[in-house]
Amino acid sequence: MSSQRAVVVGASHAGVQLAASLRSEGWVGEIVLVGDESVLPYQRPPLSKAYLSGKSALDQIVIRSAEFYAKQGIVLRDAKVEEIDRLAGNLRLSTGEALRYDKLALCTGARPRQLAVPGAKLREVYYLRTAADVELIRAAATPGRRAVIVGGGYIGLETAASLTALGVDVVVLEAAERVLERVTAPDVSAFFTRIHQSEGVEIRTGAMVEALTGEGTVREVVLAGGESIPADLVIIGIGVEPNTELAAAAGLMVDDGVLIDSGARTSDPEIVSAGDCTRQEVTRYGTSVRLESVPSAGEQAKVAAATICGKSKEVSALPWFWSDQYDLKLQIAGLNTGYDEVVLSGDPEQDRDFSCFYLRCGELIAADCVNRPRDFMFCKRVIAQRTPFERSELVTAN
Known part of the structure; x- marks a missing residue:
């Protein structure tokens, strides 16, 4: 084996894929993850879905088995990297x-964005990012208890669906005027509001949280205007922030994410980066984005591994995402930023399956497809x- 050592910091979807891809790209030296x-290392999407609802155990959502790492010669290290010394080529570990x-x-x-209000550190206030977080939430989420979820994005709605399945009474508080306002058209927001309400979830929009109160343990969520909502547990789901401190301290270029090029190189061409911590130009849309997407993390990781091995590959796949809530699978193709027209196939006011197509200047740029996998595949390609395409094809794509 070569004396060369590749170190991957972060045992995430991106980290595991990158380590695995190094071997398949021909890296013969050491690999330390x-x-x-x-x-x-385990999959994160199931945490708010099957893992929280108790349908999956942790060993069922691992990304790779222990045998895989052993066979590939990938060494797993349980530590935190405190500092990168680029000149010496060393990492200082928490050990x-x-x-x-x-x-x-x-x-x-x-990492989860923190809720900056009085009382946010009370007991029974949770964030959902790790398996340990979910285990604490599941222990608190016993039937008949009242959970208040702050944030009506995908993580908040997925958590609401899982807690409802556990027999918990759920209230979702969204500061914007509709759930998923930042990422979907009004028709899609209205659809998910209808579905959740039909499952017994109370959804409150335009709800600004002012404080959490209780004697040591949270008991109420106080809204701007003074209304108090009783709570046995509170789950905060108001987005995430990229972990860029390590990169920034090492002098790498950072702007709401570690900046990478099409080959996953950072501003130091000897260091690559992949996953939720990165921001890169998406050529298809001519904009720089941080994707927060498992498929994108996987592709970036494969390209990063090729780059380390001296090969020329570029990140080029269309971004796509998904969300599971109840019996619904939402599949999202592309980015809808800047859309000026929406075309619907199906009736989101009545059905449990439909597609929402986003157009800009007559061009299809994105689609939200609920229980319509054929629409999703059609849209990814187009x-x-x-x-x-003809507009009639959108309505009949399914």
Whole structure:
């Protein structure tokens, strides 16, 4: 084996894929994957879905088995990287030791955005990002208890669906005028509001949280205007922030994410980065974005591994996302930023399946497809290849 050592910081979807891809791209040296959780790296999307609702155990959502790492010669280290010394080619670990690297990949992910109001540190106030978080929430989420979820984005709505399945009474508080306002058209927001309300979830929009109150343990959520909502537990889901401090301290370029090029290189061409911590130009849309998407993290990781191995590959796949709520699978193709027209297939006011197509100047740029996998595949192809289409094809794509 070569004396060269590649170190991947962050045992995330991106980190595991990058380590695995290094081997498939021909890296024959050491591979060290450093993560700060003392369990095998696991999938994060199921945390708010199957794992929270108790349908999956942790060993069922691991990304790779222990045998895989052993067979591929990937060493897992349970530690936190405190500092990058680019000149010396060393990492300072929380264990006190220095870890030498020849090639470095940063897959440091993101963390939940904190709710900055009085009482946010009370007991029974939770964030959902790790398996340990979910275990605490599940222990608190016993039937008949009242959970208040702050944030009506995907994580908040997925959590609401899972808690409802556990017999918990759920209230969702969204500061904007509709759930998913930042990412979907009004028709899609109205659809998910209708579905959740039909399942017994109370949804409050335009609800600004002013404080959490209770004697040591949260008991009420206080809204601007003075209204108090009783709560046995509170879950905060108001977005994430990229973990860029390590990169910034090392002098890498950071702007709401570690900036990478099409080959996943940071501003130091000897260091690559992938996953939720990164921001890159998406050529299809001519804009720089931080995608927070497992498929995108996986593709960036594969490209980053190729780059480390001296090969020329570029991140080029169309961004796509998904969300599972109740019996609904929402699949999202592309980015709808700047859309000026919406075309619907199906009736979101009545049905449990429909598609919402986003157009800009007559061009299809994105689609939200609920229980319509054929629409989703059709749209991925048309959007990515900019294939000409007739509007009638959108309505009949399914």
